[in-house]
Amino acid sequence: MEFKNDVAALDALREKFEALKNEIKKVIYGQDEVIDQVLVSLFSRGHVLLIGVPGLAKTLLVTTIAKTLGLKYNRIQFTPDLMPSDIIGTEILDNERNFKFIKGPLFANIILADEINRTPPKTQSALLEAMQERSVTAAGEHFDLDKPFFVLATQNPIEQEGTYPLPEAQLDRFMFSVWLDYPKLEDELTIVRNTTSTYTNEPKTVISGNEIKFFQDLIRKVPVNDNVLQYAVTLAAKTRPGNGHSAEVSNQYLKWGAGPRASQYLVLGAKTNAALHGKYSPDIEDVKAVAPSILRHRIIKNYKAEAENKSIDDIIDQLL
Incomplete structure (x- = not known):
């Protein structure tokens, strides 16, 4: 192409x-x-x-x-x-x-x-x-x-x-x-x-x-501003209870947080989300758009969250 x-x-x-x-x-x-x-x-x-x-x-x-x-x-x-x-x-x-x-x-x-x-x-x-x-x-x-x-x-x-x-x-x-x-x-x-x-309507x-391979390579070339990169990495770090960057909600309700692969996917997902919606560089809103689906299966609730019936999505909403 x-x-x-x-x-x-x-x-x-x-x-x-x-x-x-x-x-x-x-x-x-x-x-x-x-x-x-x-x-x-x-x-x-x-x-x-x-x-x-x-x-x-x-x-x-x-x-x-x-x-x-x-x-x-x-x-x-x-x-x-x-x-x-x-x-x-x-x-x-x-x-x-x-x-x-x-x-x-x-x-x-x-x-x-x-x-x-x-x-x-x-x-x-x-x-x-x-x-x-x-x-x-x-x-x-x-x-x-x-x-x-x-x-x-x-x-x-x-x-x-x-x-x-x-x-x-x-x-x-x-x-x-x-x-x-x-x-x-x-x-x-x-x-x-x-x-x-x-009724039948077969997709074409x-x-x-x-073309898919070309566009996958193209996504890697999309530039990312430092503030967006910082937001994505900080968001992943906030999920890890007990470290210097963790959010209060993580210390309170999480047993395990997201690893570095989550940070990579947050940036990559934001790039793709931006490109598919007509933008040439991602912003923080693009990170937020992909964050729930990327973090949902990477953070583990503790007993306190289970006892208080806190859902993973509630915790992610607070993190965002």
């Missing part, structure tokens, strides 16, 4: 973003904020964890986004008996009695890890290297995954039966943790009307893999 300068390229990115949203909204109703955050994560080279009760169209959202991106897409249904080799791949003996590695469903551009907390930690951890390094090691060999590589995992709330909580190391690999809530009444009316009739592909 060639543009006169980076400003023209950022303008093209905003146009693609609007086109993507318009196509996705042909199928997904009333989840505009969720769509925005998934696309911010995509162009930031991050991964997304979607959390919500069954029936909120988490899987449909991911499959619709995959159709608009024109990338190779695989869905992995996580179950209690799923093994690491079921997602990475396995060695077999071929007709000439030589070992041959058969690639698993992880070898795609977009991975839907459906109900990731339905499978034991051994299989959950098989995603760790792939999500962080964009590569896997199997049968003693190193395999690079295709780029772009984007994991969208769905999760049922932990309170539900038959779930395994994701370990903190796995959670930290996700850029965003996005809560899906019940739709508004008017949106639910539209959903029911369209899904119980012959509007962006290619090479």
Whole structure:
């Protein structure tokens, strides 16, 4: 892709973003904020964890986004008996009695890890290297995954039966943790009307893999003012109880705060959010826009917060 300068390229990115949203909204109703955050994560080279009760169209959202991106897409249904080799791949003996590695469903551009907390930690951890390094090691060999590589995992709330909580190391690999809530009444009316009739509206592909890679590289070039950088790093430091920068609400209600990866994602997410909304450099409002989804799964409440029924989002609101 060639543009006169980076400003023209950022303008093209905003146009693609609007086109993507318009196509996705042909199928997904009333989840505009969720769509925005998934696309911010995509162009930031991050991964997304979607959390919500069954029936909120988490899987449909991911499959619709995959159709608009024109990338190779695989869905992995996580179950209690799923093994690491079921997602990475396995060695077999071929007709000439030589070992041959058969690639698993992880070898795609977009991975839907459906109900990731339905499978034991051994299989959950098989995603760790792939999500962080964009590569896997199997049968003693190193395999690079295709780029772009984007994991969208769905999760049922932990309170539900038959779930395994994701370990903190796995959670930290996700850029965003996005809560899906019940739709508004008017949106639910539209959903029911369209899904119980012959209505069909297939989304079109509007962006290619090479374009996505180009725009992901472009985001890294977006300049950030020192005051925005300072705000993002200070915000992450405020979540860590017991240090010189911690906020009072953190000392009072948090057991564990966000690490340096949160600071990196706050800056990267702010850059992408700014670019997708027509700005050429992020401001503090862009950091605030992405902060809840970045911090939500990186801070852990203490017993006092549990006893007083303080939610993570309440604590983040106070930090902001």
